[in-house]
Structures are given as structure tokens and as C-alpha cells.
Amino acid sequence: xxxxxxxxxxxxxxxxxxxxxxxxxxxxxxxxxxxxxxxxxxxxxxxxxxxxxxxxxxxxxxxxxxxxxxxxxxxxxxxxxxxxxxxxxxxxxxxxxxxxxxxxxxxxxxxxxxxxxxx
Amino acid sequence: xxxxxxxxxxxxxxxxxxxxxxxxxxxxxxxxxxxxxxxxxxxxxxxxxxxxxxxxxxxxxxxxxxxxxxxxxxxxxxxxxxxxxxxxxxxxxxxxxxxxxxxxxxxxxxxxxxxxxxx
Numbered sequence: 001x002x003x004x005x006x007x008x009x010x011x012x013x014x015x016x017x018x019x020x021x022x023x024x025x026x027x028x029x030x031x032x033x034x035x036x037x038x039x040x041x042x043x044x045x046x047x048x049x050x051x052x053x054x055x056x057x058x059x060x061x062x063x064x065x066x067x068x069x070x071x072x073x074x075x076x077x078x079x080x081x082x083x084x085x086x087x088x089x090x091x092x093x094x095x096x097x098x099x100x101x102x103x104x105x106x107x108x109x110x111x112x113x114x115x116x117x118x119x
Numbered sequence: 120x121x122x123x124x125x126x127x128x129x130x131x132x133x134x135x136x137x138x139x140x141x142x143x144x145x146x147x148x149x150x151x152x153x154x155x156x157x158x159x160x161x162x163x164x165x166x167x168x169x170x171x172x173x174x175x176x177x178x179x180x181x182x183x184x185x186x187x188x189x190x191x192x193x194x195x196x197x198x199x200x201x202x203x204x205x206x207x208x209x210x211x212x213x214x215x216x217x218x219x220x221x222x223x224x225x226x227x228x229x230x231x232x233x234x235x236x237x238x
Contacts (some may be wrong), residue, residue, distance in 0.1 A: 006191045023195050025167040025215060028147065030193070048144040054191075072125045072173075074149070076142050096144060096215065 006032065006054055010092050012119045017111050019095055019103055020119040031095040032119075033103075038086040042105035049077045049097045056091030060084070125151065125173055129211050131238045136230050138214055138222055139238040150214040151238075152222075157205040161224035168196045168216045175210030179203070 009022050009032050017039060019031035035058060051060065052074040060067050060075060061084040069075055077083050104112045128141050128151050136158060138150035154177060170179065171193040179186050179194060180203040188194055196202050223231045 001195055001197065003186050003188055004193045006193070023169070023193065025169045025195050026198075026217070028215075030169070050142070050144045050149070067122050069122055074123045074125070074142065076120055076144050078120065079145075096147075098145070 006094065009119055010034070010054070016090070017103065018113040018117070020117055022119065024099065027099050028096060029099050029101075029116075031097070033093050033095060034090055035085060035087045035093055036090045039084055040104055040107055040109060040111055041082055041084045042107045043080050043082045044077075044097070044101055044105045045080050047079050047098050047101060049079075049101065050095065051075050051077065051085070052094040052096070054092040054094055056087065056089060058085060058087040058091040058093060061086065125213065128238055129153070129173070135209070136222065137232040137236070139236055141238065143218065146218050147215060148218045148220075148235075150216070152212050152214060153209055154204060154206045154212060155209045158203055159223055159226055159228060159230055160201055160203045161226045162199050162201045163196075163216070163220055163224045164199050166198050166217050166220060168198075168220065169214065170194050170196065170204070171213040171215070173211045173213055175206065175208060177204060177206040177210040177212060180205065 016034050016036050019033040021029050021031050023030040053069045057070050123141050135153050135155050138152040140148050140150050142149040172188045172190050176189050
């Protein structure tokens, strides 16, 4: 094991909405993603999903409300809950979720990223 | 669910080496801890443990090396690996590990903190 520097890892990619794995803990993965613009409505039917904002500002739209997350803030999206992340400007985010989770849940489309890509 | 602001949560306690739960994701917990001085040698025989430095500098001593972690850096201590965290000055850390993990592993002592305390 070596230590992991989040900003070093963020410097290794520029594309949006493509989570990159930086660490594994048991059967869970820590992923970094840069987001900008609107994602798709989706849910993860079998797991919660954690968002931690490392830099910038993002929003998560739910059916009944929209929450704003700034640097140093986190949110646990419960399993099965429909949500749509978006960011007006580029935002750097860490995700924590079980290995194997696909970014768009059960909605395949242009924004579905290849899974389990390490940087 | 409400969003969680890490610095707000850190402002709610001052004691060292007493992890406080701030969120749950499936059967895992996110905990905040302020550390200063030396902890005890211990290991967690059935789980990996993640350290993320939110502010300050800490060290994790292993049998064969010592690693230094600064703000924005993380480390996964593999299950069963003996380690001793320490910090020369107060350091704010986020831990991620399964619910039920005791801070001192199987070594009970003065530094063993009450488990599952939420803030």
C-alpha cells in the first residue's frame, strides 16, 4: 500500500462523469470523479452511495427536493432512491460504494462509464 | 437524510482518540476523530480501515515503515496489519470502516473509545 493524494489523482484525468477507482477497502471502492453539467436520473437498487465534495459545488436533485453540496460536505444517497447529480461548474467529488456499482445504475446510456478503471 | 458538513461536525467535540459517527452507508460507518499524541499498537483482524486526513498531519507506524499523511491524503490499512497512528499536533481525520469496529481492535485499554457514538 502507498498513500493516496487526492489532488494528485485528480490531476491524472480531465473527462467528466467517469469515476476512477483510487482505493479498495474490503469489497468497497473509493472513486474520484469530475462532474459538470447534468447527469441522468437513476438509482442504485441494492446499495447506498456516498458523495463527498473535494472541491467546488454540486447539486443532487431528488424527486421532492434538491440539495447543494459544497467543499467538505457529504451526502448518503439511500439505496433505491432516484437522484440526478449536476454541477454548474466543474466539481471534484469522491464516491464511496461497493465494487461493481455502475455510475448510471440500471439506466444504460451515453453517460454510462466503464467500471473499475483505476488511476 | 441531510447533508453533512465535516467542519461543522468537528466543531461539536474536542476530545482526542474518540471517533464519532457522522454517516452510515449500508453496513459501513463514516467517523470523525481528532488525534494528538500516540495511539496504541493494534490491528483489526477482520477488516480494512480507511484514514482520510481532513486537516493537519498524522503518521501511521507499521512494523517496517512509517507513513506520513497530510491534508487530502488517505491510506487503507489492510486487515490484520499491526499499526500505530500518531500526530505531533492535533489532526482531524475521517475513518471509514464497518459498523462495530472498535478503535483499539482487540487491545482494550485507556484509549478504547465507546463505539457507535453519533454526532
